[in-house]
Amino acid sequence: MMPLTKDTPKPLIKVHDKTLIEHSIDTLKNAGITDVIINIAYLGEQIQAYLGNGTKFGINIKYSIEQNALETAGGIIQALPLLGNAPFIVINSDILCDYDLSTLALPDNSLAHLLLIDNPEHNLNGDFSLTGNKITLPNTQTYTFSGVGFYHPDFFQSHLHNDGKLPLSALFKEAINNRQLTGEYYLGYWQDIGTPERLESVNNNPKIS
Numbered sequence: 001m002m003p004l005t006k007d008t009p010k011p012l013i014k015v016h017d018k019t020l021i022e023h024s025i026d027t028l029k030n031a032g033i034t035d036v037i038i039n040i041a042y043l044g045e046q047i048q049a050y051l052g053n054g055t056k057f058g059i060n061i062k063y064s065i066e067q068n069a070l071e072t073a074g075g076i077i078q079a080l081p082l083l084g085n086a087p088f089i090v091i092n093s094d095i096l097c098d099y100d101l102s103t104l105a106l107p108d109n110s111l112a113h114l115l116l117i118d119n120p121e122h123n124l125n126g127d128f129s130l131t132g133n134k135i136t137l138p139n140t141q142t143y144t145f146s147g148v149g150f151y152h153p154d155f156f157q158s159h160l161h162n163d164g165k166l167p168l169s170a171l172f173k174e175a176i177n178n179r180q181l182t183g184e185y186y187l188g189y190w191q192d193i194g195t196p197e198r199l200e201s202v203n204n205n206p207k208i209s
Helices: 020-030 046-051 071-083 155-159 169-176 196-203
Strands: 033-039 060-065 088-091 095-098 112-117 130-131 134-135 143-149 180-187 188-193
Touching: 020 033, 020 088, 020 095, 033 046, 033 071, 046 060, 060 071, 071 155, 071 169, 095 143, 095 180, 130 180, 134 169, 143 155, 155 169, 155 180, 180 188
Parallel strands: 033 060, 112 180
Antiparallel strands: 088 143, 095 188, 112 143, 130 134, 134 180
16 A cells, blocks of 8 residues: 555555544444444554544554554464454454344354455455355355454364464365355455555445445
8 A cells, every 4th residue: 555554554544534434433433332342553543543432433443563563363363362262353454344243143163254255356266165154265256354253262262372473264265174164255346445546446436334
C-alpha cells in the first residue's frame, strides 16, 4: 500500500471517511462481539492513540504489541493469554466483508473454520478446495481464504513454543492432514484492500459506506 502507508498504518487508511479498522469493528459489533484484541506492530502507536480502550466505539479493546511483525499465526500465539480458553474469531483489518460473524461455529472435530470466497483477480489459483465442509489442498475447484476464521486455542497448541514469525499457512497444512480444518463458501460482498488501486475502487463505489 505504499506510499499511503509510509506514515500511516494500513488499518487507519480510510474508506468513505471511516478507517478500515472501524469497518472491522462495525462488523464485530453487528455480531454482538464487543471484546476485541488488536495485534499491532508497524506504527501501532497510532492505532492505540486513535482507538484507545474502545469506549468511544462501544467495544473493549486490549492490545497485543509485536516488537517485530510476527505474521498472523505468530501474532495470535503471542495474544493467546489475552484470548482465554474459548474459540475466537480472527478478522484481517484490511478487508471489507458483510458476512454475519454471529453465524460462525466450529463443527465437530474441527479446530479451525475458515470463510472461503471466489478467487479474486490477485489470487486466481486459490488457496484451498472444499469436500463437504472439510478443507483440502487445492484440486479442481479452488477458493480463496477470506481472512475471516474461527479458531479453537488448541489449533495453536503444537506451536506454543514459537516466539517469532509464523504464517498461518503452516498450521493450515497440519490441520488439513489431521482433517481438523473446515470451511464454508461465502458468496456475499468481500474486498481485500491490498493496493492503492483497490482502495480507489471501493472509495468510488457508492454502495459501500
